[in-house]
Amino acid sequence: MMDNIKSWLEEGTIDVFLGYKEVEGHPLPWCFTRERLDEVDDLVLSPARYSLEKIANHLAEREPGIRIGMLARDCNQRALNVLYVWNQLKREQILTVDVNCCPSRLKDHADCSYLEPSEVGPYKKEVGIDNHLRLEDVESYEPEEGLYRWMYEFQKCIKCYGCRNICPVCFCKECSLDNEELVRAGPLIPDVPIFHLVRAVHMAGRCVDCGLCEDACPMDIPLRLLYQKVSRIVLNLFDYKTGTSADQPPLSILGDRVTLEPKPIQPASGK
C-alpha cells in the first residue's frame, strides 16, 4: 500500500494523501505530499478516527483542482458520498484506499464497536438517555417522558461546537448555530432545545452515523441516537438511506428545495 501511495504522489495521480501519522505516541491526521515522500513509510492504519473527508473538503475549497488520496473506512466512504451529492467534492478528485476497522465492526451500517459509549451512571439512566440504548428503546418512551429525558440531555450542552466542528457533513460557510436569530450569541449555555433541534433538522439527509459528534461531546449527550431518529424519518418518508445513495438528498436546506417526492402513504390493510 505504501508503495502505491508513493507512486500516486510521484506520478501526480494525486497531489496529497490524507492518513494518520504517529506523533509522540498519538496517531494524528496527516497530509502526505510528494515533497516529503519518505513520510509515507510512517503512515499508520491504527484505530484513529477522524473526518479526513472534512480536511479534503477544506483543501478542495482552497484549491478546486486538487486531487486527493485518503484512507477511508466505511464511515468515511458514506460521508464522502454525502459530500459528492451535496456538491462539496467531486468524485473524480478523490482516490480512496479502503480500510476496515476490523471485521466484527463491519456487520452493519456503522455498527462499529469503536463507538462503544462510556459507562453510563445511574442518575443519567433514571432521568436522561442511556447512550447504549437502541433507537427503538428510546422511541418506546411515552412522549412526555421522552421529552423530559431529551431535555435533561440538551440542558447539559455547553455550546462548545465540538459536534459541529468534527462532523464531516457540517460544511456550511455560514452556520445557523452562529446565527443570532436562532441561537443567542454570548451566553455559554445555548437555548434549549433550539440549538439541538436546528442541528438535528440539518442532519436530515446528511448524517452518516459515524458517531464522531458523540465521541467529541464533552457532556456525553447521546447525539447519535438523536440523528439516527432524524435519519429514520428520512428513510421512512423518502426511502433515502443517507451516505449510500448517489441520488440528490431529499431535503436541501441550503436551497429550501425538495428534490424527491415523499413516498405515498399506504392505506392500512383491511380498510
Ligand code: SF4
Ligand atoms: S448543517 Fe447546520 S449545523 Fe452543520 S454547519 Fe450547516 S448550518 Fe451548521
Ligand code: SF4
Ligand atoms: S454521526 Fe454526528 S459527526 Fe457523524 S455525520 Fe452524523 S452528525 Fe455528523
Ligand code: SF4
Ligand atoms: S459537542 Fe456536546 S456540549 Fe458541545 S455543542 Fe455539541 S452537544 Fe453541546
